[in-house]
Amino acid sequence: MTLRLYDTAARATREFVPVTPGKVSIYLCGATVQAPPHIGHVRSQLSFDIVRRWLEYRGHEVTFVRNVTDIDDKIIRRAAEEGVEAWRVAQRNEYAFQNAYRLLGCIDPSVEPRATGHIPEMVAMMRKLIDDGHAYAAGGDVYFRVRSFPEYGALAHFSVDNLEEQPLDDVAPTTHKEDPHDFTLWKASKPGEPFWETPWGPGRPGWHLECSAMAHRYLGTAFDIHGGGVDLIFPHHENEQAQSHAFGDQFTKYWMHNGWVTLKNEKMSKSLGNSVLVSELAKQYRPIVLRYYLGTPHYRSMIEYTEDSLREAEAAFGRIEGFLTRAAETVGATAAAPEVPAAFADSMDDDFGVPGAVAVLYTTIREGNTALAAGDKEGVATHLASVLKMLDVLGMNPLAEPWTGAPGTAGSGTDLRPAVDTLVKVALEQRQAARERKDYAASDAIRDQLSRAGVTVEDTPNGPRWTVA
Numbered sequence: 258m259t260l261r262l263y264d265t266a267a268r269a270t271r272e273f274v275p276v277t278p279g280k281v282s283i284y285l286c287g288a289t290v291q292a293p294p295h296i297g298h299v300r301s302q303l304s305f306d307i308v309r310r311w312l313e314y315r316g317h318e319v320t321f322v323r324n325v326t327d328i329d330d331k332i333i334r335r336a337a338e339e340g341v342e343a344w345r346v347a348q349r350n351e352y353a354f355q356n357a358y359r360l361l362g363c364i365d366p367s368v369e370p371r372a373t374g375h376i377p378e379m380v381a382m383m384r385k386l387i388d389d390g391h392a393y394a395a396g397g398d399v400y401f402r403v404r405s406f407p408e409y410g411a412l413a414h415f416s417v418d419n420l421e422e423q424p425l426d427d428v429a430p431t432t433h434k435e436d437p438h439d440f441t442l443w444k445a446s447k448p449g450e451p452f453w454e455t456p457w458g459p460g461r462p463g464w465h466l467e468c469s470a471m472a473h474r475y476l477g478t479a480f481d482i483h484g485g486g487v488d489l490i491f492p493h494h495e496n497e498q499a500q501s502h503a504f505g506d507q508f509t510k511y512w513m514h515n516g517w518v519t520l521k522n523e524k525m526s527k528s529l530g531n532s533v534l535v536s537e538l539a540k541q542y543r544p545i546v547l548r549y550y551l552g553t554p555h556y557r558s559m560i561e562y563t564e565d566s567l568r569e570a571e572a573a574f575g576r577i578e579g580f581l582t583r584a585a586e587t588v589g590a591t592a593a594a595p596e597v598p599a600a601f602a603d604s605m606d607d608d609f610g611v612p613g614a615v616a617v618l619y620t621t622i623r624e625g626n627t628a629l630a631a632g633d634k635e636g637v638a639t640h641l642a643s644v645l646k647m648l649d650v651l652g653m654n655p656l657a658e659p660w661t662g663a664p665g666t667a668g669s670g671t672d673l674r675p676a677v678d679t680l681v682k683v684a685l686e687q688r689q690a691a692r693e694r695k696d697y698a699a700s701d702a703i704r705d706q707l708s709r710a711g712v713t714v715e716d717t718p719n720g721p722r723w724t725v726a
Contacts, residue, residue: 258606260315262482263557265490265512266412270608275481276510280318282476283309284509286468286485286493287323287369290350291331294357295532296551296562297518297525303548304515304556305484306363307651311605314597314650322475323366324468325351327373328461333450343451344373357535361548362652362659368475372467376453379462379470382504383442383455391503395433397445397458401465401500403438409499412512413491440496442466465496472497473506483509487516487557488524516559518551525562533562542567545660549574549653553615557608577648578655580622584641588634593645593654601647611651618647681712685721688714 260273275281285305288298302323309319327347336343351371359365383399386392391405403409409417420438441463446452452459472480485494494512501508517524525532538547550570554560585591596602597614598621604613625640648654655661684703691699704714707723714723 258603260312260606261608262511262513263608265514268414271511273481273511275317276479279316280320281312281482282320282480283322283482283484284468284472284476284480285321285323285366285483286489287325288351288354289326289329289331289464290347290354291329291335293350293353294535295518295525296535296538296547297532298354299357299361299363299535300518300551300560301484301486301515302358302363303361303552305513307552307611308482308484308513308556308609309364310650310652311609319367320476321364321366322472323369324471325354325369325371326464326467327351327371328451329464337449353536359659360535360539360544361551362545364652370471370475372462372471373453375467375470375474376455376462378474379443379466380455382466382470382473382500383457385504386442386500389503391500392442393435394457395435397460398433398441399443399457399463400434400439401442401496401503402435403440403499404436406499406503408502410495412495412498440465440492442500465493465500468493468497469501469504469506469508472508473501473504478505479507480509482511482513484513484515487514490514513556515556516554518560518562520562522561538567542571545653545655546571546574552651552653553611555608555610555612574653577618577622577644577653580625580644581641581656583629584625584637584644587629588638588641591638591641591645593649594639594642595646597647597650598643601650605650614647614651618644621647681707681723685714685723689721 261270262273263269264271283305285302287302288294305321309321312319325347328343332343332346336346339346355369383392386401387394387399390402392399392401394400403417410420417438443455443457443460443463443466445458445460450461452461472483483494483497490512498508519525520533535547542550546567550567551560553570560566597605598617601614601617604610604617607613621640621643625637625644628634628636628640645654645656649657684707688700688703691697691703707714712723714721
């Protein structure tokens with residue numbers, strides 16, 4: 258089966274054919290770093306991390322660009338509130354985003370360019386757009402002339418004539434615009450704001466221009482996939498496409514958009530006061546569980562955040578780890594299989610269908626558990642190897658990097674398991690002594706105390722085994 262993906266522009270699933278055979282280029286709209294990341298922010302990166310991993314599994318060499326918007330109105334406002342320079346706010350939160358991505362097991366991008374590092378590229382792009390009649394300078398601002406570009410609206414599927422029916426973020430009328438629908442490429446600086454000198458006066462980048470300039474700089478005139486949240490289709494991605502095509506670039510061949518994380522059916526957003534920070538959630542749940550929770554729904558679906566759904570994800574991942582533990586105890590260390598099962602591959606090749614792929618994973622685990630019950634060591638080893646390979650592809654193998662070095666796991670510099678292991682063993686020895694003297698009430702009480710502490714005890718032929726619930 259050939260890889261097929263849903264292209265937002267076509268509103269259809271299309272066969273994926275890269276611009277250059279064997280190579281895939283991806284541009285993902287990254288963070289605007291005015292505040293620390295919530296789980297809605299990292300959902301996009303995590304979704305495209307799985308996309309990247311599958312493309313690499315399929316033998317492609319992937320160039321992955323994820324930008325950082327390190328100057329905008331919100332960053333400037335936050336800096337003014339704190340009484341510090343805007344770059345301090347941006348840098349602090351950029352580090353927070355990077356830490357959150359890595360915490361959830363995302364591979365670092367090939368390059369992570371900042372908007373403020375690409376002003377020359379933006380000036381060059383504006384100069385050509387002005388020369389070609391697609392843009393104009395007015396009052397120190399530079400605007401894109403929307404009606405000069407007949408294709409405007411092709412991505413979001415509307416005509417500029419009915420644009421007033423669309424959300425008008427960044428296309429509201431100003432005194433300098435020829436047409437209220439024109440959008441900003443460059444903003445003239447206001448007193449006290451950061452600025453860069455240009456032929457049209459001091460100012461700073463417009464949100465849309467920076468992505469076109471950086472995509473051109475790192476991926477050239479044509480690249481394969483442009484990704485981002487569904488909320489970016491209009492105006493951000495529509496404006497990116499218009500200015501890049503007007504500049505002369507073919508720009509992206511496929512548009513992919515991930516769904517939101519919602520809370521009470523509203524998009525998670527700091528401005529709405531309904532965001533859940535990654536750093537806070539990671540204190541309650543292991544990062545690999547958060548990756549499972551955010552990464553296993555289909556990338557285009559919405560995820561409704563609830564405590565119950567997170568606990569269900571934790572329990573579901575616990576079942577995966579339980580099989581890995583029992584299988585390893587039976588057959589020892591096992592290498593991952595060279596390939597994933599055909600049904601897993603078919604699901605992933607169908608618009609990166611992770612839910613179907615995870616269904617195959619659980620089917621394999623059930624079959625492995627059946628082999629365990631039957632004492633079929635060869636069958637256990639085969640199913641264990643297959644499960645490990647599928648988890649590797651999804652970036653969710655708890656026995657592989659980066660999870661083997663994560664806090665709370667073996668190999669971590671902050672590993673608490675040896676201390677916990679010692680304490681639990683003492684309790685289990687007391688429980689065993691109670692059982693030997695037939696004091697079953699005391700034995701049960703110890704087990705119940707451990708359970709309330711989050712430690713699950715399972716009696717096996719080889720003695721009791723404990724896990725953190």
